[in-house]
Each structure stands twice: as structure tokens, then as C-alpha cells.
Amino acid sequence: MNKREEEKLCRQEEKLRKEIERTERLSVYEKEYGMYRYICGIDEVGRGPLAGPVVAGAVILPKDDPVLYLNDSKKLSEKKREMLYDEIMEKAVATGIGIVGPQRIDEINILQATYEAMRMAIADLPVQPDILLNDAVTIPGVEILQVPIIKGDAKSVSIAAASIIAKVTRDRLMVEYDKILPGYDLASNKGYGTKAHIAGLKEHGPSPIHRATFIKNFV
Numbered sequence: 001m002n003k004r005e006e007e008k009l010c011r012q013e014e015k016l017r018k019e020i021e022r023t024e025r026l027s028v029y030e031k032e033y034g035m036y037r038y039i040c041g042i043d044e045v046g047r048g049p050l051a052g053p054v055v056a057g058a059v060i061l062p063k064d065d066p067v068l069y070l071n072d073s074k075k076l077s078e079k080k081r082e083m084l085y086d087e088i089m090e091k092a093v094a095t096g097i098g099i100v101g102p103q104r105i106d107e108i109n110i111l112q113a114t115y116e117a118m119r120m121a122i123a124d125l126p127v128q129p130d131i132l133l134n135d136a137v138t139i140p141g142v143e144i145l146q147v148p149i150i151k152g153d154a155k156s157v158s159i160a161a162a163s164i165i166a167k168v169t170r171d172r173l174m175v176e177y178d179k180i181l182p183g184y185d186l187a188s189n190k191g192y193g194t195k196a197h198i199a200g201l202k203e204h205g206p207s208p209i210h211r212a213t214f215i216k217n218f219v
Contacts, residue, residue: 040129041158049191056117057166096124
């Protein structure tokens with residue numbers, strides 16, 4: 001091995017060491033509650049968009065096989081999220097998804113719809129969690145022990161993993177919606193109120209996946 005290759009290898013090893021250390025720091029809550037067998041992270045995406053569902057993810061990660069590079073899904077590139085999604089789905093002890101659509105959001109409000117999606121995600125898990133690490137909220141109507149963590153998707157590997165599977169699931173849905181509901185730029189904006197989306201809304205009016213309670217100022 002020549003000097004350049006040696007230096008490259010050293011840099012890669014140093015990078016990996018730092019990532020392992022960062023992942024350890026993100027596992028503080030998982031260690032604190034390590035006496036529980038199934039620790040489940042819960043997070044949601046899609047509370048703010050004008051269109052599409054709110055989606056919750058639930059993930060129980062293995063204790064002995066860490067997934068590296070986990071982070072709040074908003075801080076990761078689309079390519080990185082897709083790669084991590086595949087790794088999470090492959091390695092996780094269990095994953096669950098809950099999806100609540102626009103009509104239900106209009107009916108019960110976005111906060112209640114978020115709780116509903118989270119309950120659905122928990123129910124979708126093939127195993128029953130012993131404890132839930134939630135991003136910021138306490139979910140009503142759930143008997144399992146809950147630990148709400150403010151900015152949890154940046155402080156817990158389990159919540160970060162849940163945020164990634166929720167985000168990738170929702171983004172893929174919005175790309176599919178864009179194919180059947182053109183004119184709103186949904187593949188790019190994922191339902192959020194961008195300039196192009198609002199222009200499309202004013203031109204075409206609301207689609208079946210728009211949230212009536214969210215678009216009152218635009219139509």
C-alpha cells in the first residue's frame with residue numbers, strides 16, 4: 001500500500017470512528033431505557049403541507065447491530081434517506097407505518113390526526129413495544145409507557161429511524177400523487193405551500209388530496 005492509499009484509509013477509519021461515536025451519543029435514551037426489550041421510536045411527517053396525508057413511523061431497532069448515519073430526516077439528502085430506509089427495513093426488529101388522509105385531517109384537526117397516525121403505526125408493528133420514545137408528544141389512548149423527547153429525531157436513533165421511514169413513505173406517495181394530479185408540482189414540493197403549488201391551486205382549484213382547512217387563504 002502506498003502512502004496516498006494509507007492516508008486515504010486513515011481518513012476513512014477516522015470518519016467511521018467519529019460516526020460510531022456520534023451514533024453512541026444518539027443512543028443515550030436507548031441506553032437509559034436499556035432494561036426494556038423492545039424500545040420503539042415514533043415520529044411523524046406532513047403536519048404542515050397543504051395536501052396529502054400525515055404519516056407516522058414506528059421503529060424498533062436491534063440493540064446489537066447499530067445503523068450508522070441516522071439523523072433527523074430533514075437534515076439528510078433524499079439519496080441518504082433512501083439508503084437508510086433500506087437499511088432500517090432490513091435490520092429493524094420491527095417497523096410500522098400509520099397514514100391519515102386529508103379528509104380525516106379536516107374532520108378531526110391535524111394534531112388529532114397526527115396522534116391517530118401514531119397509534120396506527122404502533123398497531124402496525126408485528127411485536128408489541130415495551131416503551132415508546134416519542135418526538136415531543138405524549139400520544140393519548142396508548143397504554144404503553146411513553147417518553148416524550150423534545151427534538152427527539154436529533155437526539156435518539158430510534159426516533160431518527162422512525163422519522164426516516166415516515167418521510168420516505170410520504171415522499172414516495174406524493175410522487176405517485178403527482179402522476180395522477182398534475183399541475184401542483186407535488187413531486188417536488190411534497191404538498192408543502194411553495195410558490196408553484198399555490199399557483200397551481202389558484203389555477204386548477206383544490207384536488208381530492210388537498211386539506212380544505214389548510215387552503216382557505218388560497219382558493
